[in-house]
Amino acid sequence: MASLVKKIISTTKAPALGPYSQAVLVDRTMYIAGQIGLEPSTGQLVTGGAKEEAKQALKNMGEILKAAGCDYGNVVKTTVLMADMKDYNDINDVYKQFFKANFPARAAYQVAALPKGARVEIEAIAIQGPLQDASA
Numbered sequence: 001m002a003s004l005v006k007k008i009i010s011t012t013k014a015p016a017l018g019p020y021s022q023a024v025l026v027d028r029t030m031y032i033a034g035q036i037g038l039e040p041s042t043g044q045l046v047t048g049g050a051k052e053e054a055k056q057a058l059k060n061m062g063e064i065l066k067a068a069g070c071d072y073g074n075v076v077k078t079t080v081l082m083a084d085m086k087d088y089n090d091i092n093d094v095y096k097q098f099f100k101a102n103f104p105a106r107a108a109y110q111v112a113a114l115p116k117g118a119r120v121e122i123e124a125i126a127i128q129g130p131l132q133d134a135s136a
Contacts, residue, residue: 011067014060015043017115022064030068030126034081035060036118050087050119054094057122062098070126072098077125080108084119091120102133 009023009030015038016022023032037046037053038060046056065071078099080091088108104124114121 009064009068011063013040013063013067015040023068025068025128028128030065030070030074030128032061032064032124032126034079034121034123035064036115036121038116045116045118049090050082050084051090051094053118054091054120054122055097057120058094058098061122061124065126068126068128070128073102074126074128074131075099075104075124076127077105078107079123080106081111081114081121081123082108082119083111083114085110087119 004027007025008021009025010016011022014022014035016033017036017038020033023030025031035057037056038044039046039056040060040063046052062072065074080095082088082091091108
């Protein structure tokens with residue numbers, strides 16, 4: 001059996017809080033670690049609540065995607081973790097600014113707590129390289 005190549009993807013334009021990779025690429029599948037709304041220049045959470053945190057988290061994800069030669073169109077699955085399910089609609093409003101059509105599959109959960117007191121964290125799975133949309 002041929003071995004697959006595992007490549008670590010990283011960028012200084014998206015902060016990481018611990019001993020983990022920002023993303024791991026195996027063959028063409030990229031697993032992107034959960035992103036919270038950290039401002040890359042300060043390492044602090046952006047102000048403004050869940051909506052602004054979601055926007056920054058997705059910007060950070062975009063930088064990781066870019067580091068792997070991808071964009072939001074390469075994302076096939078996301079998981080959204082939120083501190084309060086009441087933020088669901090606000091997060092959706094932001095989410096639709098980044099994922100505009102042929103949305104990725106998604107799960108969304110309320111959790112007890114997130115790092116640094118964040119209101120939202122978003123992780124993703126993407127496929128590197130060209131993807132062709134086909135109707136089901």
